[in-house]
Amino acid sequence: MRLRGRAAVVTGGTSGLGRSIAEALLREGAGVVCAARSERDMARIAELAGDRAVFHCTDVRDPGSVDALMRFAQQHFGRLDLCVANAGVTRDGPVHTLDPKEWEEVIGTNLTGTFHCVQAATPYLRQTGGSVVAISSALSTRVSEGAAAYSVSKAGIDMLTRACAAELAAFGIRVNAVAPGFISEGMGSRLADNDLVWGEYHKRLLSGRPGTGAEVGRAVVFLASPEGAYVNGHVLEVNGGLRWA
Numbered sequence: 001m002r003l004r005g006r007a008a009v010v011t012g013g014t015s016g017l018g019r020s021i022a023e024a025l026l027r028e029g030a031g032v033v034c035a036a037r038s039e040r041d042m043a044r045i046a047e048l049a050g051d052r053a054v055f056h057c058t059d060v061r062d063p064g065s066v067d068a069l070m071r072f073a074q075q076h077f078g079r080l081d082l083c084v085a086n087a088g089v090t091r092d093g094p095v096h097t098l099d100p101k102e103w104e105e106v107i108g109t110n111l112t113g114t115f116h117c118v119q120a121a122t123p124y125l126r127q128t129g130g131s132v133v134a135i136s137s138a139l140s141t142r143v144s145e146g147a148a149a150y151s152v153s154k155a156g157i158d159m160l161t162r163a164c165a166a167e168l169a170a171f172g173i174r175v176n177a178v179a180p181g182f183i184s185e186g187m188g189s190r191l192a193d194n195d196l197v198w199g200e201y202h203k204r205l206l207s208g209r210p211g212t213g214a215e216v217g218r219a220v221v222f223l224a225s226p227e228g229a230y231v232n233g234h235v236l237e238v239n240g241g242l243r244w245a
């Protein structure tokens with residue numbers, strides 16, 4: 001129970017990887033606001049922790065909506081210690097045919113959405129000496145044809161993490177990121193169902209298996225907990241040893 005009495009926001013915390021992260025935080029005793037546009041698996045998450053898990057309808061592309069989210073977390077739990085900027089989407093397609101609206105949707109959700117979260121959470125996190133964990137991806141540093149928008153958004157998150165760590169250190173706020181590889185939840189599970197894709201990845205994985213959401217959740221807990229207090233501005237790869245330059 002390393003996070004007992006702490007309060008967290010997890011965007012996209014209602015399904016997939018976000019749900020696993022929320023569950024890991026709840027198991028460590030935190031109160032968690034799961035924020036997304038729809039409730040999805042919220043009932044299942046609430047079963048784990050009763051009134052320590054609450055839903056807030058949020059669109060991370062809208063700064064007003066994200067402001068309302070952080071205000072809600074502060075009012076509901078009386079404090080905010082952790083913001084996990086996890087909400088993300090992907091739209092595949094080569095750059096010469098990708099619809100500009102899809103590019104905008106990916107960058108707006110993944111990168112600008114993370115910026116909105118950091119900005120809106122800062123006034124509350126500075127009161128508690130809290131931290132931010134952004135969710136990047138193995139594709140932030142590797143080229144995958146057809147995933148330019150997604151990769152660029154995640155590369156931006158890596159740099160945003162370092163920039164925010166430098167700027168917010170004066171307020172006692174740490175900012176880190178977790179870069180998951182092939183995870184058997186959410187988007188990753190959809191890839192794992194594709195034999196061709198899995199066949200390609202499998203050869204490159206030292207672990208020989210996809211990761212679990214719980215394994216990513218534990219990395220977030222580490223960065224958010226006192227054990228992670230001396231880690232700042234770091235992008236932690238949780239990818240089973242992905243041998244892919």
Ligand SMILES: NC(=O)c1ccc[n+]([C@@H]2O[C@H](COP(=O)([O-])OP(=O)(O)OC[C@H]3O[C@@H](n4cnc5c(N)ncnc54)[C@H](OP(=O)(O)O)[C@@H]3O)[C@@H](O)[C@H]2O)c1
Pocket residue numbers: 011012013014015016017018035036037038039040058059060061086087088089109135136137138179180181182183184185186187188189
């Ligand atoms: N799964 C993997 O293998 C893997 C690997 C590396 C990185 N990641 C990253 O992990 C994060 C979670 O992905 P996932 O795999 O769990 O995908 P997912 O199952 O599709 O979940 C995405 C979550 O984000 C929410 N979301 C999307 N757009 C939003 C918006 N505009 N405002 C608020 N919430 C929004 C969704 O809820 P609503 O649609 O209801 O809003 C949903 O809860 C993403 O950042 C992804 O890039 C995943």
